[in-house]
Amino acid sequence: MILRRSAGALAFGAVWAVAAWLLWRSSLPAYHLPHVDEHGLFPGSVLHRAQHYSRVIRLFWIGQTVTQLVVLGLFARYGVRWTRESAAGPIGTGMLLGMVGFALVWAAELPFSVLEVWWRHRYGLSGSYVDATIGNWFALGAKFVALCVALVIAMGFARVRRIGDRWWLPAAPAFVGIATLLAFVSPWLLGGRTFHAPYVPKLERVERVHVPVKVLSGFSEPNAFSTGLGPSQRVFLWKPITEGAFTPPLDRFVLAHELGHLAHNHIWKSIAWYALFALPLAFLLSLAARRRGGMGLPEAVPLVVFVYVVLQLAVLPLRNVASRHMEAEADWSALRATHDPATGSRLFRLFAGQTLEDPNPPWWDYVFLENHPTLMQRIEMTRYYRSYVRSHNHR
Amino acid sequence: MHEPHPVGLLVEDDYRRNRLTVAFRLILAIPHFIWFFLWTIWVVLTSIVNWFICLVTGRPPRWFHGLMCGYVRYQVHLSAYIYLVGNPYPGFMGEAGEYPIDVRLPEDPVKQSRWKILLRLFLTIPALIVGAALAGSTGGNVSGGSSGRRSRTTGFNGGGALLLVCGVLGWFASLGRGRMPKGLRDAGAYSIGYTAQTSAYLLLVTDRYPNADPTEMLVSVTDRPPRHPVRVVGDPYDLRRSRVTVFFRLLLAIPHLIWLALWGIVVLLASIVQWFVTLFRGTPARGLHRFISAYVRYRLHVSAFLLLVANPFPGFTGSPSVYPLDLELEGPQRQSRWKTGFRIVLVIPAFLVDTALSGALVASAFLTWFYALVKGSAPWGLRNLSAYALRYDAQTNAYLYLVTDRYPHASPLEGEDVPTE
Numbered sequence: 137m138i139l140r141r142s143a144g145a146l147a148f149g150a151v152w153a154v155a156a157w158l159l160w161r162s163s164l165p166a167y168h169l170p171h172v173d174e175h176g177l178f179p180g181s182v183l184h185r186a187q188h189y190s191r192v193i194r195l196f197w198i199g200q201t202v203t204q205l206v207v208l209g210l211f212a213r214y215g216v217r218w219t220r221e222s223a224a225g226p227i228g229t230g231m232l233l234g235m236v237g238f239a240l241v242w243a244a245e246l247p248f249s250v251l252e253v254w255w256r257h258r259y260g261l262s263g264s265y266v267d268a269t270i271g272n273w274f275a276l277g278a279k280f281v282a283l284c285v286a287l288v289i290a291m292g293f294a295r296v297r298r299i300g301d302r303w304w305l306p307a308a309p310a311f312v313g314i315a316t317l318l319a320f321v322s323p324w325l326l327g328g329r330t331f332h333a334p335y336v337p338k339l340e341r342v343e344r345v346h347v348p349v350k351v352l353s354g355f356s357e358p359n360a361f362s363t364g365l366g367p368s369q370r371v372f373l374w375k376p377i378t379e380g381a382f383t384p385p386l387d388r389f390v391l392a393h394e395l396g397h398l399a400h401n402h403i404w405k406s407i408a409w410y411a412l413f414a415l416p417l418a419f420l421l422s423l424a425a426r427r428r429g430g431m432g433l434p435e436a437v438p439l440v441v442f443v444y445v446v447l448q449l450a451v452l453p454l455r456n457v458a459s460r461h462m463e464a465e466a467d468w469s470a471l472r473a474t475h476d477p478a479t480g481s482r483l484f485r486l487f488a489g490q491t492l493e494d495p496n497p498p499w500w501d502y503v504f505l506e507n508h509p510t511l512m513q514r515i516e517m518t519r520y521y522r523s524y525v526r527s528h529n530h531r
Numbered sequence: 532m533h534e535p536h537p538v539g540l541l542v543e544d545d546y547r548r549n550r551l552t553v554a555f556r557l558i559l560a561i562p563h564f565i566w567f568f569l570w571t572i573w574v575v576l577t578s579i580v581n582w583f584i585c586l587v588t589g590r591p592p593r594w595f596h597g598l599m600c601g602y603v604r605y606q607v608h609l610s611a612y613i614y615l616v617g618n619p620y621p622g623f624m625g626e627a628g629e630y631p632i633d634v635r636l637p638e639d640p641v642k643q644s645r646w647k648i649l650l651r652l653f654l655t656i657p658a659l660i661v662g663a664a665l666a667g668s669t670g671g672n673v674s675g676g677s678s679g680r681r682s683r684t685t686g687f688n689g690g691g692a693l694l695l696v697c698g699v700l701g702w703f704a705s706l707g708r709g710r711m712p713k714g715l716r717d718a719g720a721y722s723i724g725y726t727a728q729t730s731a732y733l734l735l736v737t738d739r740y741p742n743a744d745p746t747e748m749l750v751s752v753t754d755r756p757p758r759h760p761v762r763v764v765g766d767p768y769d770l771r772r773s774r775v776t777v778f779f780r781l782l783l784a785i786p787h788l789i790w791l792a793l794w795g796i797v798v799l800l801a802s803i804v805q806w807f808v809t810l811f812r813g814t815p816a817r818g819l820h821r822f823i824s825a826y827v828r829y830r831l832h833v834s835a836f837l838l839l840v841a842n843p844f845p846g847f848t849g850s851p852s853v854y855p856l857d858l859e860l861e862g863p864q865r866q867s868r869w870k871t872g873f874r875i876v877l878v879i880p881a882f883l884v885d886t887a888l889s890g891a892l893v894a895s896a897f898l899t900w901f902y903a904l905v906k907g908s909a910p911w912g913l914r915n916l917s918a919y920a921l922r923y924d925a926q927t928n929a930y931l932y933l934v935t936d937r938y939p940h941a942s943p944l945e946g947e948d949v950p951t952e
Contacts, residue, residue, distance in 0.1 A: 218773070218775070220843075221773045221776050221844060222844040223853050223854045223855065224844050224845055224846035225848075227847075228845070229844065231786060232776075232783065232844040235779070235783050235786075236776065236779070236783075239775070239778075239782065239783070240775070273782070277781075280782055280783070281785055281786060281789065284785075
């Protein structure tokens with residue numbers, strides 16, 4: 137029995153590793169980034185401001201994470217008492233318990249959200265106390281819906297007698313299916329007005345991606361993202377990135393980066409990475425649930441929610457590695473499409489001043505919090521591109 | 532069980548209405564409006580003096596007490612007349628026992644807590660909110676002079692949601708039949724009774740807080756209506772509320788609201804099929820009846836949870852006998868084809884009453900939220916007012932979706948079996 141399980145685990149590990157290797161493959165060359173000193177790139181005042189600002193933001197993150205773990209730990213221990221507040225069946229009661237757990241976390245994290253707004257205001261960044269409290273409240277509602285759907289799937293399968301504790305086998309694909317559906321549908325729900333610029337058609341031709349480019353209002357920071365699958369693919373630019381200090385060449389570089397994501401199928405790859413993590417995580421959750429009688433019982437939910445959050449935290453570094461790899465490929469794609477490393481470098485330097493992102497964060501921040509390459513890595517990438525082009529032209 | 536409220540409603544109305552006076556009721560009431568306006572100004576001024584004296588002595592002087600009682604009673608008589616809760620033309624002095632819709636008030640001034648006197652205006656705010664939802668800003672037609680520093684008067688304010696709807700619908704019914712329907716009369720009387728309690732509290736006639744429980748207000752002064760096939764059952768003393776789930780109640784209800792909306796779409800389609808079946812067969816299809824009944828029950832459960840009328844998180848199937856506030860529904864019965872054919876039109880008056888009651892329900896939930904967060908329980912009166920509103924909503928839905936052809940009964944009292952001879 138043990139031998140069979142070990143062989144199964146080994147086979148699964150091998151398949152997982154092969155899949156991860158396939159997903160890891162990219163158009164990035166085997167590169168080695170040249171070292172650049174940040175003090176030579178950023179004025180001392182900008183660097184100091186960004187570092188000081190980020191240092192406290194990191195403390196808030198630690199505080200929030202510890203609070204979340206403590207609250208959910210206590211909830212895992214004592215949360216079962218809320219079953220008496222339910223007249224629903226096991227699945228409905230499980231949903232109630234899950235929602236109450238998240239609600240308690242929300243309440244405990246609220247001071248950090250408010251403090252973060254206060255800290256942002258100190259540095260002249262935008263932030264609203266209403267958004268941090270009431271806005272967060274609505275975000276919590278959306279989280280509740282997602283949680284309930286997940287619990288309905290997991291508990292629903294677990295309560296099927298023939299499936300039982302193997303609920304994670306059908307549940308993981310179901311989660312992936314929902315994630316795919318959301319990725320497909322969400323671009324149509326976001327709206328936005330069409331972005332017009334003379335360089336858009338040329339960039340699309342170079343990147344071989346023809347998708348609508350939209351501008352979203354209601355944001356106070358410069359940002360952009362690409363999303364969607366097949367016919368729903370879109371690039372969204374947050375309004376601040378199309379105005380002020382962001383000149384057309386900078387916007388062109390941003391757009392090239394986002395089109396690069398779509399050109400290299402990063403949305404599909406993100407879903408695939410999600411799928412790769414979903415199966416083992418769901419399995420580990422099923423192990424945790426067995427300690428409380430199995431996932432089919434509401435009593436298991438508080439513990440499962442706690443274990444889920446711990447596992448999410450544990451795999452965060454791995455997910456960030458995958459995400460950073462895709463971002464680097466999109467940067468590389470933008471450099472190849474624009475042939476303008478100087479603009480790329482200027483854009484990343486501007487980010488440090490505008491968003492107060494630390495160009496060179498400490499290692500643990502890099503591991504846990506950075507799902508993009510650091511600003512220094514991105515600037516180094518532009519330098520590397522220069523030498524890469526030079527050496528290839530020379531050949 | 533607690534002591535009866537010192538301000539009690541008295542009803543000796545026989546439902547008969549004179550069509551002529553009904554038709555011209557508002558015009559006939561003009562002298563009363565003028566008189567009431569003048570009286571209100573006088574009461575506002577004197578209530579300030581009364582407040583200061585009460586603050587010092589702990590009880591209102593007898594003369595002031597008599598004046599305030601007369602004013603509250605006159606307000607009841609006039610409201611009842613305008614909104615067709617009573618038939619005869621009222622007197623101008625608010626005399627006790629002169630009108631079929633009357634109130635019992637404390638004969639003598641009573642000792643009151645000075646703290647409550649000091650804070651009376653602020654303490655009255657929740658009651659004013661409920662009163663506004665039932666009958667206008669403070670009482671049927673009146674408003675209030677306050678005994679605080681910032682006395683105000685709004686005079687005649689045109690009535691509030693429930694009382695106004697009862698008055699308008701009652702006007703048509705009384706013109707047509709020469710009788711006021713019992714349900715509308717009772718609902719109107721309840722609204723007037725509650726606002727009389729609020730006025731009495733505000734004007735320092737009593738320091739007992741208004742009690743929104745409709746049963747306590749009416750059960751001893753009027754008959755119960757006949758038993759309705761759609762009945763709400765539950766323990767009115769089930770008042771415990773979990774503070775955590777109360778605080779997050781709106782968010783916790785989101786999955787239910789989504790499910791309710793999805794189920795509602797299917798029920799709408801099913802009820803169209805049911806309409807044809809009932810029209811041709813005269814009896815609804817059993818399977819559809821069961822399906823729609825479960826939806827109506829589930830809707831009640833979700834509303835009860837969302838609006839803090841009950842505590843536990845409800846199930847998603849609308850199963851009977853699992854929720855503390857439940858709905859009893861009868862199986863498919865033979866229905867009148869005429870009523871079935873015109874159901875969508877016939878339901879309109881019930882919808883108006885239902886909408887008016889929804890205002891009271893929301894106001895009640897809003898206040899209960901704060902109360903439950905502090906005390907960990909729901910106030911008894913508001914809980915029972917909400918249960919009444921939910922019962923009417925369930926009866927309206929059951930009527931609309933062809934679960935029954937018995938019209939919703941607006942009386943705040945739950946029905947009882949009519950004894951057979």
